[in-house]
Amino acid sequence: MIASIDQIQVHRAAGALGGFVSGVSLADVASSDGHYRRVRDLLVQHEVLFFRDQEQAPSVFAAFAKTFGDVLGHPAYSTVGEAPDVQILESTPENPSKIEVWHSDMTFMQCPPSFTLLQGQIIPEVGGDTLWASATAAYDALSPQMRAFLTPLKAVNDFRHGFRESLAERGGAERLAPAIAENPPVEHPLIRTHPETGRKGIYANALFTTHIVGLPSKESDALLTFLYQHIVTVEHTVRLSWQPGTVAIWDNRSTQHKPVNDFFPQHRLMHRVTLTGDQPV
Ligand SMILES: [Fe+2]
Numbered sequence: 001m002i003a004s005i006d007q008i009q010v011h012r013a014a015g016a017l018g019g020f021v022s023g024v025s026l027a028d029v030a031s032s033d034g035h036y037r038r039v040r041d042l043l044v045q046h047e048v049l050f051f052r053d054q055e056q057a058p059s060v061f062a063a064f065a066k067t068f069g070d071v072l073g074h075p076a077y078s079t080v081g082e083a084p085d086v087q088i089l090e091s092t093p094e095n096p097s098k099i100e101v102w103h104s105d106m107t108f109m110q111c112p113p114s115f116t117l118l119q120g121q122i123i124p125e126v127g128g129d130t131l132w133a134s135a136t137a138a139y140d141a142l143s144p145q146m147r148a149f150l151t152p153l154k155a156v157n158d159f160r161h162g163f164r165e166s167l168a169e170r171g172g173a174e175r176l177a178p179a180i181a182e183n184p185p186v187e188h189p190l191i192r193t194h195p196e197t198g199r200k201g202i203y204a205n206a207l208f209t210t211h212i213v214g215l216p217s218k219e220s221d222a223l224l225t226f227l228y229q230h231i232v233t234v235e236h237t238v239r240l241s242w243q244p245g246t247v248a249i250w251d252n253r254s255t256q257h258k259p260v261n262d263f264f265p266q267h268r269l270m271h272r273v274t275l276t277g278d279q280p281v
């Protein structure tokens with residue numbers, strides 16, 4: 001029995017972005033177009049949504065994800081046996097998480113992902129939160145002069161920049177060679193317009209963006225350093241403490257995120273689905 005759409009509620013999580021959604025399950029959204037449309041509206045509006053107590057099977061998590069778009073694989077992660085659309089993100093004492101910096105997912109692609117979803121599986125007793133920042137709130141907070149300067153610029157994004165530590169490991173270059181061949185560096189607009197809301201956002205991230213096209217490297221480095229700090233100003237962020245069964249879905253077109261790697265040597269395991277997106281404009 002599906003709960004009524006009217007029972008779906010959202011509580012804003014922070015000033016700039018984020019909403020906790022209640023009154024709906026992953027299965028409800030996967031099976032009802034009306035529930036899906038309501039949740040998608042909330043997602044685009046709040047930029048990241050959180051659902052508690054959704055300890056549902058990987059197949060249900062994947063079905064929920066696929067209502068929002070087509071699944072995109074990732075060249076560097078393994079997947080769940082019975083649900084191959086679901087990737088495994090695992091951090092253990094022997095193999096701790098390598099992603100430390102703020103980023104938007106896979107911006108090294110010509111058409112980077114629209115949405116990413118995570119479902120908490122094994123959650124550390126302490127730590128392991130995730131932060132998100134609103135790139136649209138950050139854009140809105142810039143002066144008109146700075147917006148005008150940034151708007152015509154483009155920036156290069158490169159897979160090799162994001163995976164340079166993995167590439168430096170023994171065997172890393174051979175393992176990642178196919179991914180590198182498939183993902184040459186790409187140019188994206190530095191200021192991106194969201195295709196659904198029309199809001200503008202800063203579209204450069206410390207993980208994958210290498211430089212701004214046409215600027216000397218000193219100016220490019222200084223400007224990117226400023227933008228990265230500006231985007232993640234505390235007032236532009238929201239922070240989630242995970243529980244087993246917590247699901248987050250976020251809009252990569254308007255946000256960046258950062259895992260907080262403060263839980264070593266505890267074990268953390270998440271399930272993830274990433275969805276295809278359009279070419280940024
Ligand atoms: Fe990510």
